[in-house]
């Protein structure tokens with residue numbers, strides 16, 4: 001039985017992962033912005049075997065509130081073994097190009113909000129000398145594309161921050177896990193055409209997250225076929241890549 005803090009707990013990927021924690025009897029602390037949705041998730045997890053489930057409502061773009069959020073969660077759990085950061089939005093790229101204030105709002109949730117949480121969590125977990133910080137970024141952060149480079153910049157920024165944090169915390173007893181899913185069928189992608197071999201379910205991503213935590217991995221692509229795909233995409237020369245309509 002472990003203690004697990006899930007930030008962005010109403011996300012489809014987070015909920016699927018939370019069910020895996022619940023099945024083994026873990027004690028869970030769920031953070032989200034919607035009380036009703038959180039309560040529904042909590043009920044579901046309780047039925048599935050969670051040792052205990054507590055919920056807290058926060059707007060995760062409000063970085064000033066993050067120290068209190070984390071302190072309350074850690075105190076309620078009596079120490080935290082695993083943190084999963086899963087919140088996010090898929091920005092309207094065209095709107096971000098037309099108005100930088102839209103981009104700023106998106107970056108507040110996808111980039112600075114996540115970095116703020118990580119800053120406080122890293123200090124708490126380093127002081128404890130143990131635990132896992134698991135953070136969902138995206139393959140979109142591996143290379144900028146015209147169709148979603150605001151989102152890609154946020155996810156790539158988080159991935160780079162995690163790389164440095166992992167380097168800093170090496171030897172501290174804290175695992176820093178960067179999770180890079182490809183296309184996942186969730187509410188975030190509800191407006192996109194679905195189907196085909198590149199699409200995964202939240203449950204498939206959850207299984208991969210649980211394995212990566214258990215194995216103490218640093219970076220995981222989910223499903224795993226995205227690792228070679230993104231290796232090739234990163235290798236494409238810029239002179240060629242800039243001509244592609246991606």
Ligand SMILES: NC(=O)c1ccc[n+]([C@@H]2O[C@H](COP(=O)([O-])OP(=O)(O)OC[C@H]3O[C@@H](n4cnc5c(N)ncnc54)[C@H](OP(=O)(O)O)[C@@H]3O)[C@@H](O)[C@H]2O)c1
Pocket residue numbers: 008009010011012013014032033034037058059060061086087088089109136137138139180181182183184185186187188189
């Ligand atoms: N779906 C994909 O194809 C895909 C691919 C790669 C990476 N990812 C990443 O995976 C993570 C989970 O996404 P998902 O696909 O599971 O999408 P999702 O079901 O739409 O979940 C997004 C979550 O973020 C929460 N959220 C957004 N803004 C918030 C705010 N200001 N304060 C608090 N919570 C906020 C949402 O809360 P509400 O429930 O209240 O709206 C929701 O729980 C995200 O980081 C996403 O970028 C997704």
